[in-house]
Amino acid sequence: MTASSSTPTASAPFGVSESTASRLVTGQLSALIEMSDDFVAVSNLDDSLSYLNAAGRRLLGIAADADLRGVSVLGLFSAAARARAAEFDAELAQQGSWRGTTALRHQHTAEDIPVAGGCYLVRHPTTGTVSGIATVFRDLRPARDANRVLRSQVAASHAVARFNQLALTCGVAELSTEAVRMIDALYPSLMNGILQLDPTGTTLVMTACTEPAFVGETAPIDKTSVTGRAVVLNRIVASHDIANDPDFADLTVAESYGRQSMLCCPITGPDGVWGVFGFSSSQPRVWTDDDQTFVSAIASTLGAVIRREALQLQLEHQALHDPLTSLPNRALLGATLDRALVAAAGRETAVAALLLDLDDFKLINDTLGHDVGDQLLQNVALRLRETAPAGATVARLGGDEFVVVCEAMAEPQAEALAERLQASLRREMELAGRRLVVRTSIGVAVAHGRALPEDPLLGRADIAMYAAKRERRSGYRLFDVSMLEETRHQLGLAQRLRTALRKGHIEAHYQPIVDVATGRVCALEALARWTDEGRAVAPDEFIAVAEQTGMIHDLGEVVLRRVVQDVQTWGDVEELRVTVNASAAELCREGFAERTVAIIGEGRHRLDRFGIEITESMLLGDDPVTLGNLRALREAGISLLIDDFGTGYSSLGYLSRFPVADVLKIDRSLLDCDERNGRVVAAVVGVGHAFDLRVCAEGVETAEQLRMLEELGCDAAQGWHLGRPVPSAQVPSVLGR
Structure with a gap:
């Protein structure tokens, strides 16, 4: 601490005369101070240390022979004490002394050392001018520790x-x-x-x-x-x-x-x-x-x-039960299943495991809210308990997956139970003022007596459940060994897809969209393409894997970035629009619109040159995130195209409530040149034009289909008759350049 030399005279430190105080480091008093257990220091007015006794050195971890010349006294204090140095100096200057508690800092461990004592001005015995500052502190830790010991002893008695x-x-x-x-x-x-x-x-x-x-x-x-x-x-x-x-x-x-x-x-x-x-x-x-x-x-x-x-x-x-439904959780289910399998081996009976996954639960959760989703899961748990036979274990694995384990149950009884469970869940539920029907995919696996499966029973039920999802929604499948190879194939494909995304091996091919009236290419649809180990993987196959594994977001971004890069290589195509497909999972994710705009902006392209294609089914429901993303894309200038129009339902009502689309794309299934489909196409064209939308037909494969579209007033068309998807390098030739 420092002080001004103009400070008024204060009482002499340590209760001794000023002449003695001026000779602190000499004679008998010096020896006494050196023997003291208290910290004693003297500093100059410039804050440099002029003396520190042996106890002070020990307290601060300073060697006895260390040269302390020029050492700052302020540096001996803790950070908190240094922060209050100005307050200490002010009191010292005004009063001539400071008394209280503070903290020093151990010079090696940086430990804060609580101390009590004071700082005093030292004056010249003759002139009375301030010549330094004396500091005396006592370590508070021994007293503090002694009190703790005493309290412990009293409490123990x-x-x-x-x-x-x-x-x-x-x-x-x-x-x-x-x-x-x-x-x-x-x-x-x-x-x-x-x-x-x-x-x-x-x-x-x-x-x-x-x-x-x-x-x-x-x-x-x-x-x-x-x-x-x-x-x-x-x-x-x-x-x-x-x-x-x-x-x-x-x-x-x-x-x-x-x-x-x-x-x-x-x-x-x-x-x-x-x-x-x-x-x-x-x-x-x-x-x-x-x-x-x-x-x-x-x-x-x-x-x-x-x-x-x-x-x-x-x-x-709680450790063994799901907090939402109070059903046994994965841990308790595992223990129960192990006991059941051991018992079955001893009795040579069968154990059946039915794994249920709710179809479209994420859509319900995102559209109607998590509270409704939770109520739905609770109702499902109740119905499963009511339907499962006595003695069965009904458990929730997490998310929207449930398991029913039944002892002494062979395949026919397990399949019959799967049908009863589905029938029970298909009964309407009224939640938040809405009537919902729950659809499930169920995988069934059975272990017989001593011939227990090498793979875990639940793993086999899981494989069967995914087979049910792939083959027919809201169905069930009984496990058979042929499913193992398909599962291994899917897992391998997912691993290779993840690598392909990381290394940029996903490409975009472009299918021309032709103006029906002029025959000129007016737009291109970007389609993801992947060649895996020399084999072209069908888009439906790897896109399904991406959706199941959560890689769909990465896939969407990789394709969009590739499109932005490709457009830069085509030269002056300012009036050409390029469209990219978006999945439901991408649209219901926060920030999708902002990321899309940012990626296009990286290529310095006009936003109105790009379009996002969404399927008609994405328009159902009132998910605020999806609606927000669609509005943000449209407000940014990116066009929206409704794909597969005419194959779903509620489209007209949605178009009137949410008028942000630019183009309706007629599904290829409606282009069969019979009288009925012709009327449907005419109706879709009429609907689109009534809403001031352009109408584009997909899957045009014959000249006859193209003539029908021209007669019906369809604006644009695409299909193999007009041009197959081509790599980016061939786009200029498709455009006639």
Whole structure:
């Protein structure tokens, strides 16, 4: 710390004369200071250290022979103390001294060392001018540590401390017995006991007592008895002389136990009052504050153990059960299934596992909200429990996956159960004012006796479930070994797709979209293409894998970036529009529109040159994230194309409620040149034009189809008759360049 030399004269430090103070580092006083256990330092007015005694060096971890010339005194203090240096200096300058607590800093470990003491101005004995600052501190840690030890010793000597120690390892029953025994040794003239509320909550039952004969006795709960009043009021209740106490008219309990004075304290469990603990005497007795404190401490510890046991049971339940549905979780299911398989091996019976996955649960969750999704899962759990046979285990694996495990069940019975489960879940559910029908895909696997499968039973049920999803929605499949090869193929494909995305091996091919009236190419649709180990993988195959594994977002971004790069290589095609497909998973993800705009912006292209194609089914529902992304894309200038129009439902209502689309694309299935389909195409063209939208037909493969579209007034068309998808390098030739 520093101080101005113009500071007024202050009292001499250490209670000695100024002439002595000026010779702190010399003579006998110097030797005395060196022998002191306190930190003593003297500094110059420029904050440089001029002296530090041996105790100070030890305290700060400074070697005895270390050269301290030029060392800053301020640097010996903790960071917090240094931050208040200005305050210390101001007080020192004004008062001539500073006293209080602060902290020094160990020079090697950087540990803060709490100290108490003071800083004092040192004046020249002749001139009276300030020549330095003397600092004396005492280490507070020894006193602090001594107090802690003392408190521990006092606490350890108490019966309550011993009881609390016992409570760490004992359960309620054992602790209750020990409490009665221990307290009886401390208060041999008193009877003590513990009473617990019965399940009805109307009666107290003695569970532990100094007099074993009283265990099992009951007492009513009302304000006319000491025990009852303690429960009703939920506080300590004392009576020094029950027979003459006007608060306690009912003497039945007291007289039956031969008690004339009682002190009772409620014991608090997890759901309120659990029971009471109390003292009683056969003679009138004045209960002191110490008595009440002791009883309260014992009751508090008992309550803590009771709540701990309840919490342990709760945690055990939570660890093994799903919190939303209260069904067994994966851990409990695994243990149950292991036991069932071992038992089946011993009895040579079968164990069936049915794994259910809710179709379109994510769409319901995203569209109607997570609260509705949670209610749906709870209703599904209830119906599964109601439908599963007695003795079956119904569990939730997580998300929208459930499992039913049945012992002594072979394939025919398991398949019949799968049909019953699906029928039960197909019944309408009313949630949040909406009627919903749950569709499921179920995989069934059966293990027979000693011929247990090498692969886990649940794994086989999972494989069968995904086979059901691939082959027909809302169906079930019984596992067979041929599914293993398909699963391995899918896993390998997913791994290679992940590598292809990382290395940029996904390409874009472009199919021309032709203006029907002029025959000129007016747009290009970008289509993802992947060649895996020399084999062209069908888009439907790898896109399905991307959706199942969550890679669809990466795939969408990779394709869009490739398109942006390709457009730059085609030269001046300002009026040409390029469209890219987006999945439902991408559209319902926060920030999709912003990322799309940013990626296109990286290529310095006009946003209105790009379009996003969405399927008609994506227009169903009112998911706010999806709607927000569509609006943001349209407001940025990116056009929206509704793909496969005419194959879904609710399209007209949606177009009127959400008029942001630019183009309707007629699905290829409607282009068969028969009279009925011709009327459907004409209707779609009319709908599109009624909403001021352009209409484009997909899948044009013949000249006859093209003539029909021209006659019906369709604006644009695409298909192999007009041009197949081509790599980026061939686009200029497609455009006639």
